[in-house]
Amino acid sequence: xxxxxxxxxxxxxxxxxxxxxxxxxxxxxxxxxxxxxxxxxxxxxxxxxxxxxxxxxxxxxxxxxxxxxxxxxxxxxxxxxxxxxxxxxxxxxxxxxxxxxxxxxxxxxxxxxxxxxxxxxxxxxxxxxxxxxxxxxxxxxxxxxxxxxxxxxxxxxxxxxxxxxxxxxxxxxxxxxxxxxxxxxxxxxxxxxxxxxxxxxxx
Numbered sequence: 783x784x785x786x787x788x789x790x791x792x793x794x795x796x797x798x799x800x801x802x803x804x805x806x807x808x809x810x811x812x813x814x815x816x817x818x819x820x821x822x823x824x825x826x827x828x829x830x831x832x833x834x835x836x837x838x839x840x841x842x843x844x845x846x847x848x849x850x851x852x853x854x855x856x857x858x859x860x861x862x863x864x865x866x867x868x869x870x871x872x873x874x875x876x877x878x879x880x881x882x883x884x885x886x887x888x889x890x891x892x893x894x895x896x897x898x899x900x901x902x903x904x905x906x907x908x909x910x911x912x913x914x915x916x917x918x919x920x921x922x923x924x925x926x927x928x929x930x931x932x933x934x935x936x937x938x939x940x941x942x943x944x945x946x947x948x949x950x951x952x953x954x955x956x957x958x959x960x961x962x963x964x965x966x967x968x969x970x971x972x973x974x975x976x977x978x979x980x981x982x983x984x985x
Contacts, residue, residue, distance in 0.1 A: 882930065889919045889927030897933065901941030901977075903961075904928060905968035939969045939977025947981050954984035 882890065889911055896902055896910060910916040911924035919927070943957055952960065960966045961974035969977065978984050 882926070885919070885923050886927050886930070889917070889923050890930060892917050892919075893924075893927055893931060897931075897938070901938040901943075901945060901967075903938065903942070903967050903969040903973065904933075904935060905964075909968070935969065935973050936976045939967075939973040940980035941977075942967050942969070943974075943977040943981045943983070947983060952983050954978055957981070957983045 892911055893907055896907060902910065907928050908921070908924045911919045911927065912921045917924075939961055942961055946952055946957060946960060957978040958971075958974045961969045961977055962971050967974075
């Protein structure tokens with residue numbers, strides 16, 4: 783009679799051994815996920831660096847640093863107020879220079895004084911300035927002084943015509959002859975006609 787357990791029955795009681803090969807796929811998945819996380823975090827955290835250009839025999843230098851001196855060297859020089867100062871300072875000296883000789887300036891002043899109270903033709907004003915009974919300026923000085931002034935001879939003829947009518951009566955043609963004759967005022971025929979027609983004698 784067998785009292786002890788049989789060998790066959792004892793082997794059936796022991797737990798089966800675990801199959802270690804079944805855990806390898808999970809380990810590989812976890813390792814791959816960790817590697818992917820490390821690569822992504824490294825790519826996002828690394829700042830962009832400027833492009834580097836290297837010349838033969840020289841160390842690489844960032845392109846932005848190389849371009850800076852070139853842009854500064856290419857900038858055109860700007861004019862400064864100090865550089866323009868000499869030209870500006872020289873202008874007043876030119877404008878202050880007298881335009882006419884002193885004697886001509888005196889004759890100009892005399893001519894303007896005559897025109898302020900009476901009408902004169904060009905010939906009559908030159909005669910007044912150059913005659914011995916007048917101012918006695920040389921003929922060329924009187925001529926230069928009169929021609930240097932901006933004078934409306936038509937307006938002067940109208941002033942002379944009205945001055946004649948203030949002291950005596952004239953016909954239209956008589957007034958024109960008085961204004962244009964060499965013994966009279968010495969206006970041109972056109973100027974005398976214009977001046978006379980500005981008065982009541984020709985209306």
